[in-house]
Amino acid sequence: MAATRRRNLTTAVTLFAVVGGMVGLAFASVPLYRLFCQVTGYGGTPVIETAALAAATAGAPMVTVRFDANVNGALPWRFRPAQAELTVPVGEETLAFYTARNDSEVAVTGTATFNVTPYKAGPYFNKVQCFCFTEQRLEPGEEVSMAVSFFVDPEILKDTNTTDVKTITLSYTFFRASDQDGAQTADAPDGAGGKG
Numbered sequence: 586m587a588a589t590r591r592r593n594l595t596t597a598v599t600l601f602a603v604v605g606g607m608v609g610l611a612f613a614s615v616p617l618y619r620l621f622c623q624v625t626g627y628g629g630t631p632v633i634e635t636a637a638l639a640a641a642t643a644g645a646p647m648v649t650v651r652f653d654a655n656v657n658g659a660l661p662w663r664f665r666p667a668q669a670e671l672t673v674p675v676g677e678e679t680l681a682f683y684t685a686r687n688d689s690e691v692a693v694t695g696t697a698t699f700n701v702t703p704y705k706a707g708p709y710f711n712k713v714q715c716f717c718f719t720e721q722r723l724e725p726g727e728e729v730s731m732a733v734s735f736f737v738d739p740e741i742l743k744d745t746n747t748t749d750v751k752t753i754t755l756s757y758t759f760f761r762a763s764d765q766d767g768a769q770t771a772d773a774p775d776g777a778g779g780k781g
Contacts, residue, residue, distance in 0.1 A: 589633045608627050645674035653756035654683055660761040661689035661725065667730065670752075676739040680711060683757065687723035694722045694762040702754045709741035710753055720762045 652666035667682035701707040713734040
């Protein structure tokens with residue numbers, strides 16, 4: 586009888602541990618997937634660099650970067666790029682801006698995801714600083730400018746799969762954050778705006 590109880594207790598503890606582990610993995614899967622994409626460039630996700638490259642030398646090949654902005658229907662914001670496109674030297678760090686405005690009568694928190702197309706250019710599109718994946722809180726009627734600093738890695742020129750890439754599109758989509766209380770304020774007094 587004691588052996589049966591011990592086996593039942595062991596089985597119950599094991600099952601609870603498995604269920605707890607599965608719940609923990611479910612909560613950790615999104616951040617872990619984002620990290621994986623940022624490190625590998627998988628699925629067109631730009632690799633995030635911590636240090637900027639030196640400015641490109643004169644005569645460096647040029648690439649056109651287009652900017653796209655989308656808002657999920659559950660978020661009462663207007664979101665748009667400040668520039669439609671920029672033509673930049675490969676390897677040179679560049680700053681671009683997006684503008685977001687809360688059109689509702691209450692404070693709302695949003696978070697952005699991003700991707701790069703064509704997907705094969707994703708590993709070579711390096712963001713130095715960006716507002717993506719950081720929750721942004723906008724007060725009613727508030728409008729902010731959010732910056733993204735990026736460069737196109739010169740290694741793209743050596744990849745035979747990317748020789749046809751002359752235009753890269755950086756696309757952001759803002760969603761309503763699930764946690765409406767834990768966000769940073771997206772204030773931008775100097776016009777540089779944005780977090781992270």
